[in-house]
Amino acid sequence: MASAEMVCVTKPRVDAVEILVEKGITSIPEKFIRPPEERFTSPTPSEYGEEQVPVIDLQGLNCCEGSVEREKVLKQLAYACEEWGFFQIVNHGIPESLMEAMMNVSKAFFGLSVEEKQAYAALPGLITQGYGSKYIAREGATRDWRDFVYLFLQPHSRRDYAYWPSDPSDFREVVYNFSEETLKLAKSLLGAFSLNLGLPQNYLETFIVQPYQNMLINYYPRCPEPELTAGFYAHSDIGMATLLLQETGSKALQIRKNDKWIPVLAAPGALLVNIADQIEIISNGRYKSIEHRVVADKD
Template structure:
């Protein structure tokens, strides 16, 4: 039930329980490694459950006669929220449902089957826990399967599960559709900034795409734990498919955490660190986290879309002037990606890598 975890340097940092197996024992007490410090617990920061909602963008309008109105709406969503839900996005609902089904089927497999695809220390591919680097680090109430998708050379075929049989084929089709969506979204985001539609897609080269499936079992004390620690994403954009049966994603809005309510057929999009750097902070990556539920489990499927590892990233000249000096340096995206995956999730600290020190 427990896995021995070592740091990227090979230092043993303790045993980590498989959360699903732990849940099957129906513990009355949450193990100490999952219990958050008081200041980090979900109920310690207000959660906005009012009528405030993350913006909803209609992709069909972006491509139709109402494109200017929807484009202005997209610009406001990116600048004021960093998150939005997208509808009429072109990904078939049957495919979304099939992907959700095979992902959940994987997590329901016996532990010994899932452990055939272990996530190595300092990496984010395979099954298990990511971003664990110290023995006293608090753990997320979550199991995950993460896989590199594109370009093909980033894949580790040994980590692609053989069961369920349809997982690989479904994931290939799903990822191809999500990739097309990401390219269209980047085109629309570029237009919303007054840039050429193809600017980001051309700049990113052979863009990197990865997927992570997250499974959050019910937790006896959801007030004490987090499903996923607060963080921003290192991608350019991220596409999230939420489980309609259980809300859990929260985003930071000012001093509040806003719950992102799942919408039928919608996908959740968020701005990643790369777009924040390119726009010199005009569009910002937003801190987000996941909370758990006492009665319901939750599944999410996340696609990260980012520049090629050999691309250099820095603020675009049009977003720098005498009143708005460059906030970030130019850096190699591959170097940033390695930095991101070898440090624990901790708010927006990952962007310290790129910030210009004053």
């Protein structure tokens, strides 16, 4: 007679930063304290002056080939990629209502109790899908002051809907629509980058063969000692490019330019684009993948 052994698999618990905030701590644990040389705060306007990442109106990109409007946008994109590695885009084709919905479902999910969010806890390992707080779990590494949801979106075969929150009820629908729209936008930008590099318009898209698209939703709880830690450590991005939806008016993100850290002031209705490592490599360093970071804040 055969016997069957029952195995109970228990999902891990997320060591969420939010739990510390709920406890009302007044000082942060040692694992979040960065070495003195890695600490940073928001600079005052006098420290970074009027310098700010370019804001580019993409509407002209849809004009006919060779038109003045189209050439103007291509020139602006080339300058931003070569001199900044970062730029904000408006009139990019993604409905403002969808961007607002994406922000709303993100806030609604992180507004749930920690216990409710634990249902989507990411498995241990290097960058796995789901709700978590340790992006790269390395022994002895300094922790960032943030919680997040990380999802694989493209190709569809990589998706694991067990990690897509069902609360709020429209989360999955909004993420699906946002994924499709941002993928179309990314392909349009890659076409512009290709042309500016003197390549056929479809070169970078063809080079990828099959696009991989991931989504990282970051939540930065208030921090009692922001001067000792970071919301997100200084890094550059892997892949081809990143499209970032920020809260309007936010200046928590900083980019490194000419050995200065410049806060990015999020413009209304804009998406922030940053060149990632693969495009810097493909362009032989002509396009820049720039280091960036996020400050923590008492509020």
